[in-house]
Amino acid sequence: MAVQFPFSAIVGQDEMKLAILLAAVDWRIGGVLVFGDRGTGKSTAVRALAALLPKMRVVAGCPYGCDPAAASGCEACEAQGRAAGAARKSVLVPVPVVDLPLGATEDRVVGALDLERALSQGVKAFEPGLLARANRGFLYVDEVNLLEDHLVDLLIDVAASGENVVEREGLSVRHPARFVLVGSGNPEEGELRPQLLDRFGLSVEVRTPEALAERVEVVRRRDAFERDPHAFTERWKKEDERTRRRLVAGRSRLDGVRVPDAMLERAAQLCMALGTDGLRGELTLIRAARALAALQGDAEVADAHLKRVAPPALRHRLRRNPLDDAGSSVRVDRAVAELFGP
Structure with a gap:
């Protein structure tokens, strides 16, 4: 199996890395x-x-990787005796x-x-x-x-x-x-x-990094990885392991994170201010904020979580406004500042 560039070694692009981690915490x-x-x-x-x-546990021999802890599974799992309540063998993959x-x-x-x-x-x-x-x-x-x-x-x-x-x-x-x-x-x-x-x-x-030091660091790390992938990966192993533990802990805490009614109102007010269609914006905003709270070890969703995830959750849901030539990111930032304060 080819050696992959370590996740923790990626320079900058913090919003992208956070979005990927949040999706890994909560697939919904x-x-x-x-x-x-x-x-x-x-x-x-x-x-x-x-x-x-981290590896996941699947039903052994299942072509779809069904979860052995799930209440129901595919036909292949049933054929192994699941319907009769037989013990199901599982493996980590x-x-x-x-x-x-x-x-x-x-x-x-x-x-x-x-x-x-x-x-x-x-x-x-x-x-x-x-x-x-x-x-x-x-x-x-x-x-x-x-x-x-x-x-x-x-x-x-x-x-x-x-x-x-x-x-x-x-x-x-x-x-x-x-x-x-x-x-x-x-x-x-x-x-x-x-x-x-x-x-x-x-x-x-x-976007392409504009700071000189950041561009140099990107090239330095990529060059080091290409010259000796195994040694480079080993240097970042502890940082990747730390990120993996945060991810696993976030998943385990997710269902226990509270979402106060005040935060639901904040999310709805923000989407109304931006004129997003439907309610998918609010749902995504709350799910992403809850995943962020879980990732950070917080017990409940707060303003800081909503503000952090608002741009990636809402920027692609805005209708074009012929009277406002500002980009979608600018419009979201402006609405967030008006609702939450600078």
């Missing part, structure tokens, strides 16, 4: 969209996440981070008839696709704004339901497909369809 946030200049660490951050995440290539066919993504078994054994069997592999993990789409429309529609449906349904060639298969969708891209190469844009919980803007 709805994924992360990272838009910005080429060569700013977008792909590096996502791939570094794979090495950072790395959390999947699956790449969805732009040129992938629909069969490759959703799964299809296993032609080899059909021809050799004469049986109809399902060959799981990328969505099955990504269950309980991360599905990463680089250049997501260039993804073909039929795949965009497919992702929207599955991301909303958490389930993949395949009806073709006499097959009828339904399996869990609950994943964190992470997309990256360059806005100069095209905009993202509004339907998919709205499905991302957090949206992050990354």
Whole structure:
């Protein structure tokens, strides 16, 4: 397995790293969209996440990586005796981070008839696709704004339901497909369809560093990694382990974090001030603030948490205002300052 650049060694890009960590703490946030200049660490951050995440427990032999502690599972789990209450064997595996290539066919993504078994054994069997592999993990789409429309529609449906349904060639298969969708891209190469844009919980803007010292440090670390990946990774092992412990602790604390009614009102007031459509903005804002509180070890959500996550949670949900030529980030910052104070 190739050595990944350590997550903790990424220079700057704090908002991007925080958004990825929050999505890892609470998958219900709805994924992360990272838009910005080429060569700013977008792909590096996502791939570094794979090495950072603690292993997860799955039902042994399950093609979808079902959770052995879940009340119900897929047909494969039931076939192992789950319905009869038999003890289920489980194993620890790395959390999947699956790449969805732009040129992938629909069969490759959703799964299809296993032609080899059909021809050799004469049986109809399902060959799981990328969505099955990504269950309980991360599905990463680089250049997501260039993804073909039929795949965009497919992702929207599955991301909303958490389930993949395949009806073709006499097959009828339904399996869990609950994943964190992470997309990256360059806005100069095209905009993202509004339907998919709205499905991302957090949206992050990354830019090329402008400070001389920061640019030099990026080059220094990347060069050191390429010359000796193992030695470089070892130097950052303790920092990555510290981040991993924060992540695990955040997950365990998440359900116990309180969200006072005053914070619900704050979130609603902010979304009303910005004119966001629907209530997905409020839901994402609260989920992200709760995940941040859990990550920081705080018992309840406060103003500081809402202020921190407001830009990535809301900037991609604003309607264009012909009378205001300010960017979406500026508009969110302005609304936050008016509601919470400078």
